[in-house]
Amino acid sequence: MREKILTFIEKNSRIDTQELAVILGVDETAVMNELEAMEQEGIICGYHTLINWDKAGVEKVTALIEVRVTPQRGMGFDKVAERIYNYPEVNSVYLISGGFDLMVTLEGKTLREISQFVSDKLSALDQVLSTKTNFILKKYKDHGTVMAPKAKDERIMMA
């Protein structure tokens, strides 16, 4: 049941528990208990909203920064990752296989704000060997959702 609940709320976290219970064909109390348990266990880590900031008329710049770092004895990459993710402007930090080590996504108001963060804070860390900043120009799809407006239902009553 957990996987079914998670699969559903991953796309639609706002559904009310009674409706979710009907859809899954289970008891509402069971759904509520599972949700609570999964929140406690840290399986459900938060409920976020996917926002098209462009449409809201709010200027935002997002950058994907490839970071090469020196791992530390006994801690691997965890310590340096922590130093980076503690900055509130950092959106996500992933350890990556391949040509670099950490992928950092960052949201700022302007290009300047982001480049300042990279030069003053990120590159200034001892363990950081190099960074490569990629700015996002346009979001086509985010978190599995296509940003373009939905096509009109063109089906006709026929069969």
Add this chain to the structure above:
Amino acid sequence: MRNPLSKTITTIEPSGIRKFFDIVSEMDDAISLGVGEPDFDTPWHIRDEGIYSLEKGRTFYTSNAGLKELKIEISRYLDRRFGLSYDYNKEMLVTVGGSEAIDIAMRAMLDPQDEVLIPQPSYVSYVPCCVLANGTPVPIELKAENEFRLTAEELEAAITPKTKLLVMPFPNNPTGAVMEKKDLEAVAEVVKKHDLFVLSDEIYAELTYLDNHVSIASIPGMRERTIVINGFSKSHAMTGWRLGYACGPEVIIKQMLKIHQFAIMCAPTTSQYAAVEALRNGDEDVAMMREEYNGRRRYVLERFKEMGLSCFEPFGAFYAFPCIKDLGMTSDEFATKLLQTKKVAVVPGTAFGACGEGFLRISYAYSLDDLRIALDRVAEFVTEIREIKN
């Protein structure tokens, strides 16, 4: 000038489903629960394969019976999903949707005055196809108390010396009814006893929510007297590709192939290449869509329960078939008023046979958000009708 028309065609009524659509398309904020096709787009990898086949210039006819690659995949699929085994060379024909298969099967099997038993409510094309093939359609009225399944007694009662063919429309459009193995076994006994043939329209076979679909052709002694019709429209959300198939005894398929050869040539080539991909790598898509429909199905049923409308639990297709008899209106009146006052389109049960009176076909091939809005309006409507009545 002489009458240009054949007597036969002028006796056939146009389909009752489309009646409301023209009104719906004129209304700005109307919502429909009337559509009989999936709301999903064809999965991208399948579309991509179609595009790729065009890029490679695969734009010629295929052989009449269909691409060999596709027929091999179909025979593997039928075996893996329903335990049916067909020789792809002699017992299979790829058609322009399941609809073409229905048409040519009737034309290949019927002589004038042969009677065809058609359980109703059911899809709108069996009767016209039968009439066009010079057969005589004989409806069997299925009953809500049997969950719209066909019983051996109902079948027995409809058989005459002229009966030749039984149409088996399960999982059913519009009721959502399914036939379980035990139901099929009972029917099969009667079919064998009276030496009848079966046209089994299994286009909704992938959309069942109780157990895996059972094909009547898998019941002992039935394979040699059954034409199985299936296709990609409902299972893989591929309605517009127009691709189906028929499997059955070589003697029948051989003659169907002649009609297909002269009337159609072959099914669309692009669609056939896309369908190969659908069968090779599409099982997960089908499972995902089934799961999604199942959730909506439970939601819709719950809503009818809240409205106090009786509705048997449909275990197939993507329709619910609630009963509105206690509201003192005909299906047609209900559907018309609902559309006029609440701007929600549904199809009256009578579009699928006279015995559909008192019922509505509600399609849940819509997103949950759409269903919620539409069913809120239906609920308001039902409340208002009840207030007026009391």
